[in-house]
Amino acid sequence: MQSDYEQKIKELEKVNRILTKKLERSEILRVALEENNERKEAIFLQVIHELRESQKILQGQSQDLEQALKKLQAMQSKLVESEKMSALGILVAGIAHEINNPVNFIYGNISYAARYAHDILDILQCYQNLYPNPEPSIAAKIKAIDLDFVKKDFIELLDSMEYGTQRISEIVRSLRIFAHLDEAEIKKVDIHEGIDSTLMLLRNRLESCPPLPAIQVIKEYSNIPFVECYAGKLNQVLINIIINAIDAIEQKLEIIAKEADNSNFIPTIKISTELLDDEIIIRIIDNGTGMKPEITQQIFNPFFTTKPVGKGKGLGLSISYQIIVESHQGQLECNSIPGVGTEFVIMIPRQRVFEE
Ligand SMILES: Nc1ncnc2c1ncn2[C@@H]1O[C@H](COP(=O)(O)OP(=O)(O)OP(=O)(O)O)[C@@H](O)[C@H]1O
Numbered sequence: 001m002q003s004d005y006e007q008k009i010k011e012l013e014k015v016n017r018i019l020t021k022k023l024e025r026s027e028i029l030r031v032a033l034e035e036n037n038e039r040k041e042a043i044f045l046q047v048i049h050e051l052r053e054s055q056k057i058l059q060g061q062s063q064d065l066e067q068a069l070k071k072l073q074a075m076q077s078k079l080v081e082s083e084k085m086s087a088l089g090i091l092v093a094g095i096a097h098e099i100n101n102p103v104n105f106i107y108g109n110i111s112y113a114a115r116y117a118h119d120i121l122d123i124l125q126c127y128q129n130l131y132p133n134p135e136p137s138i139a140a141k142i143k144a145i146d147l148d149f150v151k152k153d154f155i156e157l158l159d160s161m162e163y164g165t166q167r168i169s170e171i172v173r174s175l176r177i178f179a180h181l182d183e184a185e186i187k188k189v190d191i192h193e194g195i196d197s198t199l200m201l202l203r204n205r206l207e208s209c210p211p212l213p214a215i216q217v218i219k220e221y222s223n224i225p226f227v228e229c230y231a232g233k234l235n236q237v238l239i240n241i242i243i244n245a246i247d248a249i250e251q252k253l254e255i256i257a258k259e260a261d262n263s264n265f266i267p268t269i270k271i272s273t274e275l276l277d278d279e280i281i282i283r284i285i286d287n288g289t290g291m292k293p294e295i296t297q298q299i300f301n302p303f304f305t306t307k308p309v310g311k312g313k314g315l316g317l318s319i320s321y322q323i324i325v326e327s328h329q330g331q332l333e334c335n336s337i338p339g340v341g342t343e344f345v346i347m348i349p350r351q352r353v354f355e356e
């Protein structure tokens, strides 16, 4: 009986050992499986991480590409615009050149015509003094043409013709200075002559045109030396900035008219020049609408405009910036106070080696 028990216990112990061994083996298997799972999970996470990274890189690259495309488009439009401007410049200079000769011809002869007219009228006066009572047919003719009026009007007419042709020759001269195509690209120029010719070309927008009042232009020119520059391009900058100033003033006049504001607003553009540490500084100040800082920040960006479609392309200032900063190694700055006005400061070195 005793041995029977012992036998059973031994058997049980054996089964227990076998079971323990099996348990140990399955524990090892479980741990191995878990490790395997963890490894797989880590690999999975790594793959996801790498995917995210490459997605980010791709996004960055497509942003770079988009920016490069935008830059290219802007460059292209600037090129087209400056091409157009130079083509226009050639056309303007050509026309100005063609008009110059006949106008000078008229202008040169008109003073002779006036002198001859005076002489003939003097002689007529002599005749009238000698024969105060002409024969009836002549007296009738004198009455018919109203000789006294003709004598007076003839001289006035010649004066106004002289004034007219003088203005045409001034405009033609301004056009030629403005286009500057009859001269080498880089040359020493009189900045004041450039400003004056630009103002002359914009005269119709500066003069009073009811209901708009005239814009007064205050010039404060210093005694500055001639400046080495691309004269035609510099004039393009001046015209862009002055047109913007006129637009801003006209916009302010509209606001004043709407508000029925009777304040004594005098539309003014002030242009000053000075030489400071071998740099020429041109300031163009208007008392137009002014700009909020968030607008001022963007004005040199190509295609940025606040003007209605068809009025502004948003290229004037970006082209001007390129001309001053890139072609002349200068600076172009803008200071503006909303409701008060705007100042543009052009700074160009008096002498330098220019880039092509
Ligand atoms: N003197 C100024 N006063 C107020 N705002 C100005 C002035 N000059 C420029 N701006 C602002 O800057 C913007 C950009 O000027 P920019 O000359 O580049 O383009 P534009 O005048 O709108 O069009 P474009 O010159 O191509 O005909 C203008 O639309 C305007 O909002």
Ligand SMILES: [Mg+2]
Pocket: 240, 243, 244, 312, 315, 316, 317
């Ligand atoms: Mg403009």
